[in-house]
Amino acid sequence: MAKFNPMIVLPPLVFAGLAGLFMFGMGREDAQQLPSSQIGRAAPSIEAVTPLGDLAPLSDEMLRTGGVKLVNYWASWCAPCRAEHPQLETLAEEGVTIYGVNYKDEAGNALKFLDELGDPFTAVAQDEPGRTALEWGLYGVPETYVLDAEGHIAYRFAGPITVEIMEKYIKPEIAKAAQ
Template sequence: MAKIKPLMLLPPVLFVGLAALFYFGNTREDRNTLPSAREGQVAPAVVLTQLGDDAPFSDATLRDGEVKLLNYWASWCAPCRAEHPLLEELQAEGIPIYGVNYRDDPGRAMAFLDELGNPFTAMGADGAGRMALDWGLYGVPETYVIAGDGTVMLRFAGPLTEAVMENRIRPAMAEAAAR
């Protein structure tokens, strides 16, 4: 009878271990959500430079008593381009959206908006990404629901879709309005 060497068992054991890890990792309920240390807290400071002709929004804007969205975006971001028509639909509904252009060339950012339209009530640039660090930005696009008192109600990392709007963003906006 042939003797089994311990190293011969290593590949099948590793395979079974990795298969179990992948299976249990993909069956978790919250696998598409990222935790946010900011939810339930007052929004961090707004530190933006001007982008375009208008002055950027400020901290006071986020605490003006109105529920709003804050959207991080960039011209080089393909998912930002994909979610853009939905942002324009939300703007047409009267939902205030404040844009933060993240680590982008100002000329390219303005060309992006010239091409696709500007859905933002006000916007500014975070060229160095310092504000994004304070907000806990994971990547662009990223959208925050902000209550009228400036509390972050929800952070959604990734491009907005109709399903995300109906299942995550609109319920968070309703919760923010009820505060």
Template structure:
């Protein structure tokens, strides 16, 4: 009988490990979601600067008793343009959306809203991205569902579409309303 060298087993073991990781990855609930350490916690402080002549929101706004969305966006962000009609539809349906303009030039951001419309109940600028860092933002767009007490119920990374509203944001909004 031939002697089996440990070096002969190594490629088989490595391959088996990759197969195991692939199988585990296929059975995750949502392979596209990014984890959020903030879900279930109070929203971090709101530290924003004025956005032109638009109303500014603050910490008290997040704890006003109403369910709301906090949406990080920028004029230079193509997916933000894609999600804008969906945000407008949510605002028309009565969902309060608070905008955080992320690392953007004011003139460009104003042009973006002038062209596409303004779905935001209030808006502020995060010019250096410090507030986004505290919130755990990976990149724009990102949208947070916040309950009436200021607790983050859900973080959604990526553009809000009708499908996302139906499958993800809508249920999170209902959960926040029922708490």
């Protein structure tokens, strides 16, 4: 009779255990959210950004005045940005002020993107070198920040905004920031 060798069974068991842990972690709702040290702080300055073509330029004053607003970091080369764009258009149609910051992109490509998909932004800036994004704590694009009326970051969502995300997180956070 052959002797049992645990080394034959051990690797598949370890793999199955790790796969189970990963699946459990991905299913948790809070797994979608990355921590941000910016929550509650004034939105970082965007003085280093440049205007994007003839579109209305974004300024620090816009971030610090008015009502609740969103700041959305996006790029033309970003497939998830393209996927979330209809939700940004919906929010803009509902009266939400959205400022766009084009990240590490060429102006011509960014303008073509907005011309093709529509422009939901009240004002737009370009952060081609990505320096301003570092101050905001950007992990990658797309990333959306909810700012209160005084320009403090109330919420941050990393990743594309889907219809479900918009209804479950973004709209409630906008409402909360308006209080």
